[in-house]
Amino acid sequence: MTALLPLVAIGVALLFWEGVARWSEIPLFILPPPSAIGERLARSIADGSLQRHTLVTLSEVLAGLALGAVSASLLGYGLAKSSTLEHALSPYIVASQSIPIVAIAPLLVIWFGPGRLSKVLISALIVFFPVLINTIVGVRTVPTELYDVMRSLRATKAQIFRKLEVPAATPVLLGGLKIGATLSVIGAVVGEFVGSDQGLGFLINVGNGLYDTPLVFVAVITLVAMALVLYGLVAMLERKVLAWRIVEVG
Amino acid sequence: MTPILTATDLSLVYPNGNGGLQALDRVTFSAQRNEFLCVIGASGSGKTTLLRLLGGLLNPTEGEVQFEGERMIGPRRRIGFVFQAANLMPWRSALENVKLPLELQGTNSGANSRRAAELLKLVGLVDFENTLPRDLSGGMAQRVAIARALVHEPDLLLLDEPFGSLDALTRERMIFELLRIWQMRKVTILMVTHSIWEAVLMADRVLVLSQRPGSIRLDLEMPLSRPRSLDMMHTPEFGKLVDQVRSAIE
Ligand SMILES: Nc1ncnc2c1ncn2[C@@H]1O[C@H](COP(=O)(O)OP(=O)(O)OP(=O)(O)O)[C@@H](O)[C@H]1O
Numbered sequence: 001m002t003a004l005l006p007l008v009a010i011g012v013a014l015l016f017w018e019g020v021a022r023w024s025e026i027p028l029f030i031l032p033p034p035s036a037i038g039e040r041l042a043r044s045i046a047d048g049s050l051q052r053h054t055l056v057t058l059s060e061v062l063a064g065l066a067l068g069a070v071s072a073s074l075l076g077y078g079l080a081k082s083s084t085l086e087h088a089l090s091p092y093i094v095a096s097q098s099i100p101i102v103a104i105a106p107l108l109v110i111w112f113g114p115g116r117l118s119k120v121l122i123s124a125l126i127v128f129f130p131v132l133i134n135t136i137v138g139v140r141t142v143p144t145e146l147y148d149v150m151r152s153l154r155a156t157k158a159q160i161f162r163k164l165e166v167p168a169a170t171p172v173l174l175g176g177l178k179i180g181a182t183l184s185v186i187g188a189v190v191g192e193f194v195g196s197d198q199g200l201g202f203l204i205n206v207g208n209g210l211y212d213t214p215l216v217f218v219a220v221i222t223l224v225a226m227a228l229v230l231y232g233l234v235a236m237l238e239r240k241v242l243a244w245r246i247v248e249v250g
Numbered sequence: 251m252t253p254i255l256t257a258t259d260l261s262l263v264y265p266n267g268n269g270g271l272q273a274l275d276r277v278t279f280s281a282q283r284n285e286f287l288c289v290i291g292a293s294g295s296g297k298t299t300l301l302r303l304l305g306g307l308l309n310p311t312e313g314e315v316q317f318e319g320e321r322m323i324g325p326r327r328r329i330g331f332v333f334q335a336a337n338l339m340p341w342r343s344a345l346e347n348v349k350l351p352l353e354l355q356g357t358n359s360g361a362n363s364r365r366a367a368e369l370l371k372l373v374g375l376v377d378f379e380n381t382l383p384r385d386l387s388g389g390m391a392q393r394v395a396i397a398r399a400l401v402h403e404p405d406l407l408l409l410d411e412p413f414g415s416l417d418a419l420t421r422e423r424m425i426f427e428l429l430r431i432w433q434m435r436k437v438t439i440l441m442v443t444h445s446i447w448e449a450v451l452m453a454d455r456v457l458v459l460s461q462r463p464g465s466i467r468l469d470l471e472m473p474l475s476r477p478r479s480l481d482m483m484h485t486p487e488f489g490k491l492v493d494q495v496r497s498a499i500e
Pocket residue numbers: 264265271273291292293294295296297298299300462
């Protein structure tokens with residue numbers, strides 16, 4: 001019963017919205033009723049445009065997420081293991097975080113062109129920091145006692161990495177990846193906003209320009225769905241990989 | 251017969267702000283093959299430090315450790331280590347934890363599992379092969395740790411207060427289990443303990459460390475017959491040995 005409550009809540013909200021939009025004087029392009037959005041959704045699926053743009057954004061998001069997560073965990077491992085490296089680089093890493101992504105997105109589009117590459121890079125950049133921090137924390141918090149165990153058994157560096165550091169740091173790393181997954185969608189869309197001729201960000205721009213507000217809603221809803229699915233996939237991975245951590249309740 | 255382990259004038263100074271903290275002061279003793287030694291001393295007298303030196307996890311400031319006639323410079327495969335806490339890898343089942351030392355040596359995997367299962371049987375955990383550490387009691391986890399330390403057939407087993415965290419009943423059971431394993435395996439054991447009666451009951455020889463900096467205060471044979479039993483604790487001979495050890499500690 002309680003599982004249904006969110007559904008009931010959104011149902012009530014949608015009905016209220018529909019009512020307000022229909023029986024007030026608010027024009028369609030300012031507040032379209034849910035029914036108009038539904039209609040627009042059906043139309044853009046029927047002509048295939050929604051799928052096409054979604055696929056573009058999705059490919060940018062996945063590439064950006066992969067690039068950002070892989071490079072951040074590699075650098076994070078380096079920083080966690082070497083305090084020299086950390087001292088040399090951490091001021092710049094922290095400083096880079098104070099630059100809003102929207103400020104450097106136009107630069108990246110100028111440098112790497114209006115194609116997909118610039119979006120992938122923007123997405124990767126925004127994913128980078130949370131994964132980096134979580135990797136560092138994950139590796140730093142591997143218990144020293146477990147290092148002692150590995151050392152007493154004469155494990156090589158590679159064995160310590162594979163059989164201790166990777167499994168021990170994975171929970172925290174996946175936490176960073178979960179945040180990164182939702183951020184990656186934002187990154188790609190910001191890039192598309194700045195300059196592109198395809199993708200869901202582009203679709204939002206087009207909708208705005210044409211006062212096709214239902215289309216804007218359609219694109220936004222698709223983005224939210226994409227972020228939720230990505231988050232869900234990482235959470236699923238987490239449950240699978242981290243079965244040893246989950247304590248059965250009840 | 252040459253001793254399996256010799257400590258000669260072992261001193262250890264931990265670096266700290268002002269001149270360093272001396273934990274051990276010229277500790278000298280040796281252990282014969284198949285001997286059961288207990289090391290006892292007040293808290294902070296340097297017992298763990300001594301064990302880490304003997305296991306090659308720490309290098310002495312002065313003096314040297316010889317294992318099987320060779321100077322020790324790092325951990326050896328033929329020395330098994332049981333730490334004060336069980337220190338199991340939480341993502342590995344009991345069986346996989348016991349298998350770890352064999353895996354690190356790169357031996358065949360099918361044989362490893364069989365061997366690890368044998369060891370679990372030896373410590374009385376036949377039905378817990380697939381159990382994760384979070385589902386093991388403290389005593390069971392400690393037994394897994396003992397199985398892990400024995401699985402690659404070390405010649406010397408170093409134990410750091412292995413029963414420290416156990417309740418009185420489990421502790422009694424574990425004492426006799428370890429004695430049984432020792433007699434079956436013919437391995438040299440050096441065990442650190444806080445408990446005088448435990449040391450007298452188990453050991454061939456008891457070493458008493460003085461207050462910090464620790465040095466050997468007493469090196470005393472326990473001329474009790476084998477196999478040992480709880481009944482022996484009520485003999486006058488046992489009481490006399492306990493008194494001798496106690497007066498050396500105080
Ligand atoms: N890594 C370290 N760095 C600095 N000082 C240390 C370190 N490890 C231990 N010490 C100090 O060395 C002394 C001996 O410590 P040690 O752990 O060997 O004692 P212990 O006999 O094992 O004590 P306990 O019975 O409480 O386990 C203590 O005064 C402790 O504070």
